[in-house]
Amino acid sequence: MMTGVPIVQDEAKRLAALRELEILDTAPEEEFDNILSLACQISDTPMGVIGLLDENRFWYKAKQQFPVSHDSSIEMFNSLDADLDHPIVVSDTSLDSRFMDHPFVTGEPYLRFAMFVPLTDENSLLLGYLIVTDSTPKDLSEVQIQGLKMLGKQVMSLFRLRKELLKSKRLENESRIDLMDRKQVARELDKQKSFYENILNKIPTDIVVFDPNHRYLFVNPFAIRNETLRKYIIGKDDFEYARYRNRDESIAKKRRAQFLEAKTQGKEIRWEDSLVSPGGQIITHLRRLFPVYDDEGNLTQVIGFGIDITERKQLEEKQSVLVKQLSAQNTQLLDFCNIVSHNLRGPLINMSMLVDFIEETNDLDEIKLLVSKLNPVIESLNTTFNELVESIQVRQNLEIESEDIVLKDSLKRALDGLEMEIDKSKAEVIIDLDEAPVVNFPPKYLSSIFHNLISNALKYRSPDRQLIIHIKATRTDNSVLLMVKDNGLGLDLEKHKDNVFKIGKVFHKHPNAKGLGLYMTKAQIDAMGGKIWLESAPDRGATFYIVFANQTPKE
Amino acid sequence: MKRVFLIDDDEVFVFLTKKVIERSGVDVELTVFSNGQEAMEHIKGIAGDESKLPDVILLDLNMPVMDGWDFLSTYQEVEVAKSIALYIVTSSISPYEVERAKHIKEVKEFIVKPIAKEKFIEIIAH
Numbered sequence: 001m002m003t004g005v006p007i008v009q010d011e012a013k014r015l016a017a018l019r020e021l022e023i024l025d026t027a028p029e030e031e032f033d034n035i036l037s038l039a040c041q042i043s044d045t046p047m048g049v050i051g052l053l054d055e056n057r058f059w060y061k062a063k064q065q066f067p068v069s070h071d072s073s074i075e076m077f078n079s080l081d082a083d084l085d086h087p088i089v090v091s092d093t094s095l096d097s098r099f100m101d102h103p104f105v106t107g108e109p110y111l112r113f114a115m116f117v118p119l120t121d122e123n124s125l126l127l128g129y130l131i132v133t134d135s136t137p138k139d140l141s142e143v144q145i146q147g148l149k150m151l152g153k154q155v156m157s158l159f160r161l162r163k164e165l166l167k168s169k170r171l172e173n174e175s176r177i178d179l180m181d182r183k184q185v186a187r188e189l190d191k192q193k194s195f196y197e198n199i200l201n202k203i204p205t206d207i208v209v210f211d212p213n214h215r216y217l218f219v220n221p222f223a224i225r226n227e228t229l230r231k232y233i234i235g236k237d238d239f240e241y242a243r244y245r246n247r248d249e250s251i252a253k254k255r256r257a258q259f260l261e262a263k264t265q266g267k268e269i270r271w272e273d274s275l276v277s278p279g280g281q282i283i284t285h286l287r288r289l290f291p292v293y294d295d296e297g298n299l300t301q302v303i304g305f306g307i308d309i310t311e312r313k314q315l316e317e318k319q320s321v322l323v324k325q326l327s328a329q330n331t332q333l334l335d336f337c338n339i340v341s342h343n344l345r346g347p348l349i350n351m352s353m354l355v356d357f358i359e360e361t362n363d364l365d366e367i368k369l370l371v372s373k374l375n376p377v378i379e380s381l382n383t384t385f386n387e388l389v390e391s392i393q394v395r396q397n398l399e400i401e402s403e404d405i406v407l408k409d410s411l412k413r414a415l416d417g418l419e420m421e422i423d424k425s426k427a428e429v430i431i432d433l434d435e436a437p438v439v440n441f442p443p444k445y446l447s448s449i450f451h452n453l454i455s456n457a458l459k460y461r462s463p464d465r466q467l468i469i470h471i472k473a474t475r476t477d478n479s480v481l482l483m484v485k486d487n488g489l490g491l492d493l494e495k496h497k498d499n500v501f502k503i504g505k506v507f508h509k510h511p512n513a514k515g516l517g518l519y520m521t522k523a524q525i526d527a528m529g530g531k532i533w534l535e536s537a538p539d540r541g542a543t544f545y546i547v548f549a550n551q552t553p554k555e
Numbered sequence: 556m557k558r559v560f561l562i563d564d565d566e567v568f569v570f571l572t573k574k575v576i577e578r579s580g581v582d583v584e585l586t587v588f589s590n591g592q593e594a595m596e597h598i599k600g601i602a603g604d605e606s607k608l609p610d611v612i613l614l615d616l617n618m619p620v621m622d623g624w625d626f627l628s629t630y631q632e633v634e635v636a637k638s639i640a641l642y643i644v645t646s647s648i649s650p651y652e653v654e655r656a657k658h659i660k661e662v663k664e665f666i667v668k669p670i671a672k673e674k675f676i677e678i679i680a681h
Contacts, residue, residue, distance in 0.1 A: 345646040345647075345648070345668075346565060346568070346646035346668070347567075349568075349646055349668045349669045350565070350567040350568055350571060352669070353571045353669050354567075354571065357571075357574055373567055373570060376567065377567055
């Protein structure tokens with residue numbers, strides 16, 4: 001990288017700079033622990049260290065949830081050949097050849113994620129790393145990375161301060177207190193304070209700090225944008241704030257419950273919060289509250305974080321819609337596999353067996369008999385195949401044109417086509433279409449629907465009584481309801497309700513019952529945004545109801 | 556002589572099975588039922604009579620009125636006075652159905668149509 005400082009380190013100079021800090025093997029210090037704790041919070045990781053690269057070990061000045069005091073296998077750090085201005089983020093150590101064999105990856109604490117922020121001094125000498133790490137793989141946002149970089153710089157300013165202090169101590173020892181130096185130390189301390197505030201104020205994350213009684217100690221501008229309100233709230237609680245802003249107390253109550261939960265549990269709690277922005281967009285935040293204790297175990301503060309996860313949320317929702325679509329398509333595919341298996345494979349097997357027999361014999365009469373068996377097989381194969389092709393077309397053809405159709409005409413054509421069967425069965429057809437004489441629908445689909453429903457009634461008529469088919473259309477606000485009712489065999493809906501409109505389902509003893517008709521009918525109605533359902537009981541006839549959607553009444 | 560019940564609604568397949576029996580040369584008495592219900596009524600009537608019960612049942616799955624699965628669940632409750640080898644013979648290649656058949660101990664084997672002459676001889680020989 002052009003802007004970076006490559007690691008070409010003068011090892012002797014580097015070690016000298018490190019020794020000058022007189023920090024190796026000193027006790028833990030709160031300042032470093034705090035920075036590390038903040039780093040872990042920002043990156044949402046449980047573990048981390050601030051470590052210094054000694055001659056043959058990596059020594060930890062601060063560590064969080066880390067089981068050992070130092071790491072003696074420092075070869076790994078030599079492979080971190082990135083430039084010194086940019087942290088190294090390893091999303092998954094088990095996939096990275098530099099880390100996969102490291103004892104901390106292969107054994108306790110089984111690290112999978114690590115981010116290394118180089119700690120470099122003003123002479124570009126690499127003194128160590130601020131490291132945050134986790135036992136699960138993850139990615140950090142640009143905001144999190146920036147925050148960690150700032151903390152890395154903060155560690156370095158602690159180092160500088162340490163050097164100054166050491167220097168002034170030496171001067172004191174020599175009884176030559178230099179006032180200028182003291183001022184410099186004070187300036188450095190001020191600088192440090194403003195640095196912290198800078199981080200907390202500029203990081204695009206909501207940050208608040210509460211005292212143990214849920215009163216605000218600190219609020220950053222991302223949590224409350226308005227400066228007057230931000231100043232007002234310090235020392236108050238959510239209830240006072242709600243009253244001040246004339247809001248009801250529901251949010252304050254909710255927040256109090258969450259605060260108490262974090263307090264009683266004694267550990268971090270997190271939850272997702274959705275609200276509608278003034279622009280109407282749903283904004284989702286991941287909110288976290290974690291209690292902070294002093295050395296005696298007393299609760300000193302509760303810190304709250306809020307990160308905007310709207311984008312992630314939207315992505316998740318998109319994915320879930322996609323999964324639903326896919327699984328619906330998958331079900332349809334399975335339906336097609338079913339029909340191929342049951343309705344195409346069966347006749348094909350018969351055909352191939354018949355052909356085998358024909359080839360094996362020389363007896364002409366036998367051949368004639370076998371060939372005569374071929375005809376119905378081919379016919380059934382052909383019908384099934386055509387219906388299958390047609391149903392695929394219905395599912396795919398979303399742009400088919402609707403027209404205004406006179407129901408009576410379409411019905412008459414369907415009845416004419418079935419004239420023979422109707423005559424044979426002496427069926428009576430009652431037609432009542434006056435309330436809704438016209439529908440707007442694809443003509444081809446409508447004829448197919450009439451044909452299927454009437455053939456259905458003819459097929460499943462009762463041998464014990466004359467078949468009566470009652471066809472009636474009624475109008476509701478914006479739709480037309482078509483009823484096709486028969487007094488035939490009916491079927492047990494308890495048993496078949498999920499299967500009525502599926503491919504390849506047959507419920508009656510009938511040579512042509514392949515179960516495709518109703519599947520087609522439903523596909524055609526679904527495609528036009530309508531609805532179909534069935535009411536029936538064994539031996540009590542069946543009534544199909546169809547809703548034709550979007551039927552604006554004609555004046 | 557072996558007694559075989561064939562339960563299948565596909566008339567052409569029934570015809571073909573008769574041809575296979577003819578050509579395999581085994582001595583078989585075949586009774587055909589065109590759905591599960593017909594077969595079940597018959598079996599219930601002869602459940603205690605070993606001399607009338609079949610040695611082998613060949614059962615299709617996709618049939619009207621009572622399909623193969625419904626037949627099996629009723630069959631499991633009937634006490635027959637004889638050990639009968641029951642084969643599912645279907646054109647279905649659905650792994651779901653194969654798996655479902657595995658859980659029914661009465662089913663000896665799941666055979667995907669067609670039945671070759673050799674397979675038929677093997678079934679009868681057992």
